Amino acid sequence: MPNKLTFTVPTEYDGVNALNFLRSYCKLSSRMITRLKREKDGILMDGKILRTIDTVSAGKEVIIRLIDEKIGIEPVEGKLDILYEDDYILIVNKPYSMPVHPVKQHQSDTLANIVAYYAQNSGKEFTFRAINRLDKDTSGIVFIAKDRYTANAVKFALNKTYFAVCSGIINENGTVNAPIALKKDSKMVREVTPDGAESITHYKVLAKGEDCTLVSLVLETGRTHQIRCHMAYLGHPLEGDDLYGGRLDKIQRQALHCGKLDFVHPITKRPITVTAPIPDDMKNISQEIKSVIEQGSFL
16 A cells, blocks of 8 residues: 655645645545644655645645554455455445444454455555445445545545335335434434434336335435335335335345445546446345346446
8 A cells, every 4th residue: 555645736726825735635634634744754745844834836746644553453364355446445345244344243254354354465454444334234335445545535425326125116216305313212223203314315216026126226315224214214115124114025134235336536536436236135036126137237
């Protein structure tokens, strides 16, 4: 992993205050700037210390030192389905039944453990920073930033498309704009309630089975269990999602998959699209849906 980033000051930033340049052009958080100021050679312009009160000059090179702290995660050998990787980013396809982060009940069987092993054995150790977090039983794309700068730069810039198989027939595309909050007397279940946080989900019908519907979903907000809660609110809970009223006769986990990711690379500025195929347990819920998925035209 590189230990520094280099930015050439563009003409439109000539004479701009360094703090503004670092925030708006380099996309550094205030926290990272504060930390870099304390580091030896943390921020340089043409080889000299750049203070936040200085101004930057067009054509000059501003060098940012990448600082990384090691977080202790036990490396555990396991299968890693890598969809994209470079010096700054690792994107993987997470299987269902695997947690993303270690928790009390899962200390060594998580995606973080497997990535830690992969990083250690590839000689490119980095701190595990999953930018999007999937429930244990939700499959699909997880974006992992290899350094703090990349994590901050893409935090709100990932455009994700989810795919779900819902109970019942949905005839039209639509949007759910309904606030969500933790259900009273529950530590996990969410519900639509007037005093909840704003939550907006857009869904599109892709295929219909005999008694179920394949939909794609895009979120404007990222609330916990948002898709699961909103589709149940519509009367179409996800197949296999018994927590929100879904049926268990065709699949034993919520039929939800993060299958597409669009973003602009924070370093190269290139647009990138990554896809992950919908797994067999979701395809096999309905023969009609399976046929549409295998054509793959909606990805």
